[in-house]
Structures are given as C-alpha cells and as structure tokens.
Amino acid sequence: MASRNISVSEASRPILPRHARLKFDQTRQLWVILAPERVLAPDETAVEILQLCDGARSVAEIVDQLAAKYTAERAAIGADVVAMLQDLADKGFLTEAREKTP
Amino acid sequence: MSPTLTDASPVMTDPSDGLKVMEARGSVAETFGIPLAVLAELTHRCPLQCPYCSNPVELDRAGSELTTDEWKEVLSELAEIGVLQIHFSGGEPTARKDLVELVRHATEVGLYSNLITSAVLLTRDKLQALRDAGLCHVQISFQGNEPLVADRVAGLKNSHQKKLEAARWTRELDLPLTVNAVMHRQNLHQLADVIQMAVDLDADRLEVANVQYYGWALKNRAALMPTLAQIEETSRIVEEAQARLKGVLAIDYVVPDYFALRPKKCMGGWGRQFFNISPSGKILPCHAAETITGLDFLSVRSNHSIAWIWQNSEAFNRYRGTGWMPEPCRSCDFKEIDFGGCRCQAFALTGDAGNTDPACALSPLHEQIFKVAEAESASGEHCFIYRNFAGGTPEADGHGA
DSSP states (O other): OOTSSOOOOOOOEEEOTTTTTTEETTTEEEEEEETEEEEEEOOHHHHHHHHOOOOOHHHHHHHHHHHHHTOOOHHHHHHHHHHHHHHHHOOOOOOOOOOOOO | OOOOOEOOSSSSSOOOHHHHHHHHTOOSSSTTTOOOEEEOOSOOSSSSTTTSSSOSSSSSOOOGGGOOHHHHHHHHHHHHOOOOOOOOESGGGGGGGGGHHHHHHHHHTOOEEEEEEEEEETOOOHHEEEEEEEEEEEEESSSSSHHHHHHHHHTOHHHHHHHHHHHHHHHTTTTEEEEEEEOOOOTTGHHHHHHHHHHHHHEEEEEEEEEOHHHHHHHHHHOOOOOOHHHHHHHHHHHHHHOOOTTTOOHHHHHHHEOOSSOOOOGTTTTTSOEEEEETEEEESSSTGSSSTTTOOOBTTSOOHHHHHHHHOOHHHHHHHSSTTTTTTTOTTHHHEEEEEEEEHHHHHHHHHOOOTTTTTTTHHHHHHHHHHHHHHHHHOOEEOOOOOTEEEOOSSSOOO
C-alpha cells in the first residue's frame, strides 16, 4: 500500500510500475501507456517526461532538464510536470522508487 | 507545454474521445481500426460452475480447442495487425497446460498480457512461472466475501479460500491485481465487505459487475435478479467507496441495464472496438455472440486472416454502425451513443438480434421486460442451475452443488 496514493512533488523520484508499460505502437505510429483494461495515449511532451521517470531522477531534476532544453520558465514547467504526473499517479499508473534507508 | 494523457480505454469502461484519436490512426483493418485489446478464451473447461457464466450454454469441448501452435500463430498475428493487449480468459485459462508457454509467446511478440482467472488451480510456483514469462496483470474473480455464499455460487468447495491465497501470492510477486466481483441478488448484501476485501488484498482495481442476463445467467435470472432497492443501495455504496478510496483502489462499476432507461453501449458497438476468440478459434464480436443463431462466425482455422474476418465477414458487418437499425433506433438522437444496446440481449428477449435492446425505454418491450425483472427479483427463487458441459444441473436444495 505504501506505493499507492502518492503525492507528487519536486522531491519525488517517479517510475512507471510494472503494470504500466510505455511503448511505441508501430501500427498507429504513436506512443501508448499499456495498463490493465486501459490504453493511454500520452502526447509528445508527456512521453518526454515519462522517459525521464526512471526512479533515479527526481522531479526537480526532470524539470531542470526540460527548462534548460526549452529555455522556458522553470516555474511553469514545474507546475505542468507535477500536474501531469499526479494525474497519472491518481490513475494508479505511476509509483515512486523506494527510498534507500540512509 | 501542457502534457496530456488521453484515455483510450478499449473495453469494459466507457470509451472516451481518446479512442477516436487512436482509431483514426488506422491499421491493417483500415475501416474499423483493429481493437486495442482482444479476449482469448483459451478453453471452456472450468472447475467452477457459476450460474451466470458468460460462456455460451453450448460449450466448446476440449477436443475442439485450438492447439498450442495455433494459439501462438494467433498471438503473433494479433500483434502484427496492431492489437496491444491480450486477455487470457476462459473457462479457466489455467486449465490449459500450455498457459506459461502462451504467455511467454505473447511477451515475445510484444503483447501486454492479462490473466483473467478463477485462481483455484493456481499454485505459487505456477504464478511465479507466469510472472517470469512476462505476465503483466492478474484478475481474480470472487463470488462473495466469505466461503458460505462464495463457495455455493461457485459450486466448488474451498474455492473462496484458494482465491484469497492466490490473491496474496499475486501481490507478493508484485503483480498488479484486479478483483472481479460479479454481483446479484444473492450476494449484493456483501458488497461493502467485498470492497473491503479488495482493499485488504491490496488490489489495485475492483470491478463490481452486475450480472448481464444472457446464456447461463438468463437461465438463472429469477434466482439472480436484484431488487430495485438493492440497486439503489449498490450505487450509493460504490459512489461512496470510489470517493473514499481514490488513489488506493480504482473501482469500475457495471450497472444492470434492466433498471436503466438507456441501454448500455454494449462492446462499444458491435464490431467497433472489440472481438474475442473462442476456444475453437471463432472470431466473435462479443463473448455471448454465439447465442445469436443464424450468424456464421468464421474461425482462425478458415482460410481468412483475422484482420479480414474483423473487417469483411458478414457476421461483423451485420450490426456494425447504424445502417442496420430499425425504428425506434434509426431516428434516435442516441444511436451513435449506445448503438442500439446489446444484440445478444435483443435476440434473447425478442427473438431478433436486429431489434432495439429492450433495456431501452423506447423499446416497445421495455415495460414488459422491466415488470418481469421486478417480479423475478421478488420471486424468492433461490436455487441455481449450475453451469457445466451437460447443459446445466439444478441445485439440489439451495445449499450448493
């Protein structure tokens, strides 16, 4: 239960759980997230974010990276990234890497 | 930038606009984009005898089942034409000795695999082997929240206990778990406890599915039909739990359409976004479609490809879209929304699959059907007719098989 109901913040280190697979669908030529009884179609930006969600990077690091790449305002990007990841987490398709004990 | 996630759910849930995005991309089956998910009914054999089984009353015998190699070819073909998910179902799919091999093959060709099981034949080792073969998700059916009701409905002693055990192994192996609970008059009083059971089992998802009445369930309708009061209470309990358990347990709710004014958008529309494959290899628009007589369903053993059957076969095109519709559907504003409801139900209740589903208030038969349901729900009929290869066996005394 610990991995459920996560609240995404800049400190989170998100990762897709085993049952959510990000995959490029050759037939329809688009990225999809495969989940139980669901197929989600993330847009290009969402795919770019999700590809950075490896359980090692924090959300803050992901936002830094995107802000640098697009020379965009960090605060705006940060809010968008957190909102998208929270939406995915609420649907049960995002989890957090377990914290290593210090 | 404002990243979005479009829900393109193919089955069971209400398809949203996201699906249109994906269908518009086309596929080998140009006209009606190939479904995102397909249900593979590997066998009709099953140790359970649930009186509402979704399999046809005329079950496929073991000898007619597709072989391991045939199923593997089917899986490869499905992946090739753009299917993304495969649901291994039955009967009881774990009754097939080659299940691990089939799951591994699905993984190899890139399919996301889901096991829909009664779980009573599973061992921890078997589950581990399925996981190692790449299985992505497990769905276990429950008949109640405790053995007295559950074992009686399943017609199998100790089944509830085995299911609980298998559900725990599923989570221990870090596989995501969906609990499927089919509800009816004789177990709806346990709904709140079933929801709590799903939470306690650490399930990710719960399907609360009211019985749909064709085939076996139609035979048992008098013993299963809920009362209107039960349905109202059910909706209240589900809504409360959905709000309370947000982020903990996702709850999908299938309403019983006898009590609705509008029919369900069955299968998202005939031949529009779903097909299943029967144990003997027939490609069907829904798992109950064989109850409709007079339609010729082609098999993967025919000399046609799966994509061709989906796109061109007479059975798929008969009720596709809206062109086939009689009144009151033809001039109805909702015809593109519910596609006239369920063909199998129309056939079962009116004798013609081309009629408006009597679940719709606009059907001339609606009132009569609703009255029958109401009378049956108050009938006090208790005994089941159990599902089996012999065409059904009546329960002796209301105390199980």
